[in-house]
Amino acid sequence: MNAASSSEGKRSVDTSAVRIGALIPLSRPGWVEAGRHLLSGLELGVCDINRAGGIIGRPLELLVRDTAADPQRAIAVVDELDSLGVAALAGEYHSVVARAVASRADSIGLPFLCSSAVLDALTDQPTNWVARLAPMQSYGWQVYADFLINAGHARIAVAVEPSAYWASGIRILRDYLGPRGGDVIELDMRTLSPVALCDELASIRTKTLLLLVGYPEPAISIVESVRRDSRLAGVTIGAPAGQPEFGGWTTQQQVAGTAIPFLRYLPERLGSLGVRVQAALRERLGEAPSFVAFEGYDTIAALAEAMRSHGTGRARIAESWSSIAVDGTRGIISFSRVTGTGVWQWARPPVQVVDRDPASPDSFRIRYAR
Template structure:
């Protein structure tokens, strides 16, 4: 799929950017649609403003469907098609595969929304990221748990490098503060058995480290209907309740489930304007993922205007980026323990859906540490 919004206002050969997003199952396709909406909105605005030196910016969109092998093949294809850079992706394990291929091919990749710390095995000059690393966001979430009085935490976890990393971050951050994490293997337990295990472990909070909609939705339903667990808090640090599908499937059961969201207390003036355009494009409230998509193209367009389409020149310019994004000023630096160029201070919030008004989000905690 190829898109070139607003290209009628420019001329000359297009400047191509590859865009990766999960647009079909088993990928989180609603997140993919939000990501793509942000990417395409920004690309259209770039072209309406004259493109890249008078040349239209063209997005070559590829559906990764949450498949790391499919993503790697898409990177190979896009490199052959002559894209100047790559943008996007939501799923961490998929972004990791795309980043490895981009690094091997010498293709600049600005990752929009994947948080896994080890996005690449080794430090690389070719990859940068807008979303916060998992170690930062999930530490903020652990601080929220402690502040809310939860020290005995159960995690319902599926096998995955992403979920395993999240559980380790929580355990390491909670242990010195008197917290304990008990893991429940969702490869072996049905949702009803999770309820039995929660009672046995006397946990006060259950975190969903599982895919959505399933098994997350079934676990929430089972816990909400178990009278033994009436006082248990359910949490979803990976952000499952952000999207409308969650609210549609769970209704009131999907409220009061805290999750991580990467938005500031107030959007920038640019962000406020973009929010209106995204709402119209999506026919609903934009998620933080849509803003990440917009900011990705805003950054890449600025780099392309300044440095042209030479891939090596683009990759060498990450440390010089200074772009006003929808959620704050964006600059990249080297963060200890992170092998890619990183926006060091993206905003981090813990929010939930208000039980009294499920379409409204309540900010419960704001991250300040880095």
């Protein structure tokens, strides 16, 4: 081989970065704390992949964009990332935003692995371009409904704000609890103050209130009002969407924010990978990582496996969902077609109902698991 052909061979090896677009709520009204945890997981995943040699010698590069929980802004971000030549999209926490991202990604042929949003139907029609790690809302919230029934909670009041996500949650609870003797009473927080909500709860004499509202407000004000009201001393507050998961909840709520059961997508015990990643995430975050941080890490693990096995072309990544089986922090991740989602879905990620221990607000108690 002469010098020219040798030089030509070296130039043919592609060592450019494989770009992944990361969509994350990093400013209000997005849930910024969740976004910070999601970003930490994604970044740690990228670091680990690159330490191990990248994708067949090519490093991963994360292009991070803030969605601010705004679907229209997210669509514009998808178009920008498309123009920058990303191989795939990752992330998002808010369901209505993820749905907008999924629809746009499907229309332009850009793979999207959704990390954390749970709304059942991410797309109107089945698509091969979108996959998801988080459980379907109907699955997770049915687990929560099982917990309520087993704990003797049948007559449920829900403090609710308008949202496709909250409306879907109410339908799931009503459809699941109704045939089992349960009842769901909606209390519209557009017309009720936290104090007026307490009056309603005392009037209807329910012992269970679920928070289907935004965080930090009005969720924090509702909890404070209910906890202070002597008429409601026996009322159990629940938050299926997971508001108490993050450290900011205890910073603002202290003991008042404990004993509020919520959904968390972690196994009862982490395996060796999960334990290692947990320690690394804690160091990055300066606090215990939430399940959202693990979802971020697992997103990169699954995308890396797709690209190693099928290549970095967009169509090839979209073709890979059905054949992926990769060791994630919370179990073996694989995707299948699940009725009602329209996307490739990790069908059975771990689901727990947990709460914060009143005796130690930084510790969690597992109340129910599947």
